[in-house]
Amino acid sequence: xxxLMLNADMGESFGSWVMGLDHEVMPYVDLANVAxxxxxxxPDVMRRTVVLAREHGVTVGAHPAYPDLVGxxxxxxxxxxxxxxxLVLYQLGALSxxxxxxxxxxxxxxxxxxxxxxxxxxxxxLEAVMRAVAAFDPRLPLMTLATRDTSAVRELASQAGVxxxxxxxxxxxxxxxxxLMSRREPGAVHHDPAVIVxxxxxxxxxxxxxxxxxxxxxxxxYTLCVHGDNPESVAAxxxxxxxxxxxxxxx
Numbered sequence: 001x002x003x004l005m006l007n008a009d010m011g012e013s014f015g016s017w018v019m020g021l022d023h024e025v026m027p028y029v030d031l032a033n034v035a036x037x038x039x040x041x042x043p044d045v046m047r048r049t050v051v052l053a054r055e056h057g058v059t060v061g062a063h064p065a066y067p068d069l070v071g072x073x074x075x076x077x078x079x080x081x082x083x084x085x086x087l088v089l090y091q092l093g094a095l096s097x098x099x100x101x102x103x104x105x106x107x108x109x110x111x112x113x114x115x116x117x118x119x120x121x122x123x124x125x126l127e128a129v130m131r132a133v134a135a136f137d138p139r140l141p142l143m144t145l146a147t148r149d150t151s152a153v154r155e156l157a158s159q160a161g162v163x164x165x166x167x168x169x170x171x172x173x174x175x176x177x178x179x180l181m182s183r184r185e186p187g188a189v190h191h192d193p194a195v196i197v198x199x200x201x202x203x204x205x206x207x208x209x210x211x212x213x214x215x216x217x218x219x220x221x222y223t224l225c226v227h228g229d230n231p232e233s234v235a236a237x238x239x240x241x242x243x244x245x246x247x248x249x250x251x
Contacts, residue, residue, distance in 0.1 A: 004221065007167070009035070009227070010035070011041045012040035015042060020229045021228050021234055031108065036092070038067045038069070038091055061107055062091060064111055076114045081125065088109070109140055109142050127160065130157065145179065148176075170240060176215050193232065
């Protein structure tokens with residue numbers, strides 16, 4: 001069984017406004033997706049988050065977004081492909097500078113919110129993000145959604161010279177194509193810790209999930225996204241970590 005890396009969104013506070021329980025989640029994850037200022041965060045928060053990741057031996061990843069502080073980056077924006085390429089480069093540069101000041105470097109890229117969702121459905125947009133990653137550092141993996149059929153994304157990544165890390169979610173329901181169900185739909189988000197941990201275990205061991213259309217869905221994922229914005233979610237992250245560690249010992 002391959003090791004499933006845990007990733008979580010971090011550094012999403014802004015000024016005096018606090019978002020997330022980063023100090024409680026960081027000890028249990030492998031990858032920290034650090035907001036780069038466009039949907040959340042500021043230079044002080046970014047640097048503190050980089051320091052926290054270093055203290056726990058966690059790899060820092062850039063979490064770029066559309067320029068949408070008010071909407072927390074969850075609203076699609078009419079950006080041209082060139083604008084998307086440049087806004088990703090801009091945010092990568094900002095985080096890279098703060099990492100460098102702390103003796104670290106950016107380890108991967110995971111777009112946030114609407115930008116992430118849009119690029120999973122629009123290959124031209126995905127290609128623009130890949131161009132930005134390749135221009136900044138072609139060694140940086142790009143994280144994107146693990147779906148039922150990832151062949152088109154793999155082909156595009158091969159052409160761009162970019163490594164792709166496919167990502168799955170423990171607390172979200174999937175449709176028949178292996179895409180995340182809209183949060184507006186009933187049952188799209190799992191809240192029961194037992195269900196979340198079981199889904200994480202199934203993904204880690206290559207077992208099928210049940211999609212919304214009743215079909216079996218197997219996701220070939222490198223990393224699993226977890227969330228830690230309340231005490232219950234932190235407890236779920238801790239349980240997932242314990243479950244994956246136990247699987248690693250017995251495999």
